[in-house]
Amino acid sequence: MLYREAGQFKSTYAQDQQIFPIRQDRVAVTLFLVFAFVVVPLIGDQYWLGALITPFLIFALAALGLNILTGYAGQLSLGTAAFMAVGAFMAYNFVLRMPWLGVIPSFILAGLCAAAVGIVFGLPSLRIKGFYLAVATLACQFFVLWMLQRVGWFTNYSTSGVVTAQSIVILGVPFDTPARKYLFTLTVVAVMALLAKNLMRSETGRAFMAVRDMDVAASVIGIPMMKTKLLAFAISSFYCGVAGALHAFCYLGTVEPEAYSLDLSFRILFMVIIGGVGSILGAFLGAAFITLFPIFLNLASAWLHVFGIEISHATISNLELIIFGGLIIFFLIVEPAGLARLWQIAKEKLRLWPFPH
């Protein structure tokens, strides 16, 4: 009853082509954005904003990037963290060496650098696919991290290899508190998510999906394989690069290669799987799940503590691994299409509610 599109007629092409064609969706998205931009910074404290919501948004952006590549274009990648690292380090260097450029152009340039790296390591995808490609992207992961550790230029010849990210100043306004960093991150993520949503329903997005579903068939109907695959790598890496820059500037506050290990690549892959492969919303749901999950586990162990059951720290981290892995398997078995699919089912149910057949 609440979620029903009956009576919403489209009488112009513009209406027919809107991103959210159903009025309820438009209202919901607007309300959600207002909530995120106005209410959250007001009610959130430092810990929530700085340690939970900001990283959630950043990981969601990275997951979005990987989702474009893996979910839409069907190229499995295990090098996400490396693209993030490129973005983080290049953003640092652009801000450091070209201060007149401003933060936002620096971030965009950093994203473009990540895209360039993505294109280079996407080249094998023209020749190999599937697991061979997945393993090949590991080469990117290891090579990029090695490079960032070895070549002093990237860390401005810092002896420890760890550098402090500069503070973000836009038009004289410093983004230094957790709330302001959150707002900055949110703006970037919202704009980029909207762009991605739009891109995926364009010709480019449809070409990606055709390649994913069957690349031979796609090339037979005239989709240029090289352009499409490399474009997928470039766009995906751009998103990951910007996410990496945000990760360093708005979350960690430092730029260091260790933050972008293979582990992070896997975490982002999990976000995509749990959220839903090939879904923009899924990237956000998955990121929320993976970011919040350890917090729940800590809370649970705190409750057990109240009941007099003592669990050591090592046990908790091991249990966390087991539950984490178990959940992934569980999700794959129960709902291979991820959390986004659950939301879709909910929408279908809502359409008939409260009078199902």
Place this chain on the structure above:
Amino acid sequence: MPIEVIFFIEVLAGGLLAGVMYALVALGFVLIYKASGVFNFAQGAMVFFAALTFVSLVERGWNFWLALVVTLGVMVVLGLVTERVVLRPLVNQPQITLFMATIGLTFVLEGLSQLIWGSQPHGLELGIPDVPMEWLSQKWNINISQFDLFAAFVAGALVAVLAVFFQKTRIGRALRAVADDHQAALAVGIPLQHIWAIVWAVAGFVALVAGLMWGVRNGVQFALTFVALKALPVLLIGGFESIPGAILGGLIIGATEKLAEVYVGPFFGGGIESWFAYVVALLFLLVRPEGLFGEKHIDRV
């Protein structure tokens, strides 16, 4: 012989023997991929789990052989449980889904093994000292570890046994049939579930052997799980479906990696072994996209 030649031979031999160790891990991947089309990322975790279980049992005063048999039993049970709990519900899902399920399995195994046995590193002794072969070092002044040779021998024996198993036995033929085409195999009456259970059990056995060898070499510790990452370039070169490919790929990767580390590494400031094998494998793939012995896939629309 001039000292440079001796040094070169030593490096090369060391690399080849290290390559055999990589091949041991790669074998586990190949077995499962060959029979079920699953790229089992959990192989590294299985190696760690097997080695840790064995060494913990021995440290608790168990007899060597008893511990070995019990660990083998644990690995077989683990394989059966994996097949039942993880793979069976995922039949007919795309390969990528199965791959991700094995990443989940990796986390479960890593957590489980450390939960049961603790996370402190252990040393492991098999009674074969890790010292240079005496007659070799006396006669030609070449230092090659006795243990490395032993490991190479074990790997060779394992490959021979597996090759015979796959080629000559009834089960082996069934395994190859399943690898070729699940549905056709089912149609001629091959029980898919049994076959997968057997393959996972055998992979568990291979993981145990690899775990013992690597455990002696590097100690039984969490870093053992990263051994799997070393085995992946081997797979790329050898092909995902080939047992001899795993060995040959291992030798190629081991030798080039060691040689590059010694002769090329200093120009880059060292530490290139973390990615060099991958780059070699990548370049190789540009020439042969399915590896040395991998099956060539013909795409049909």
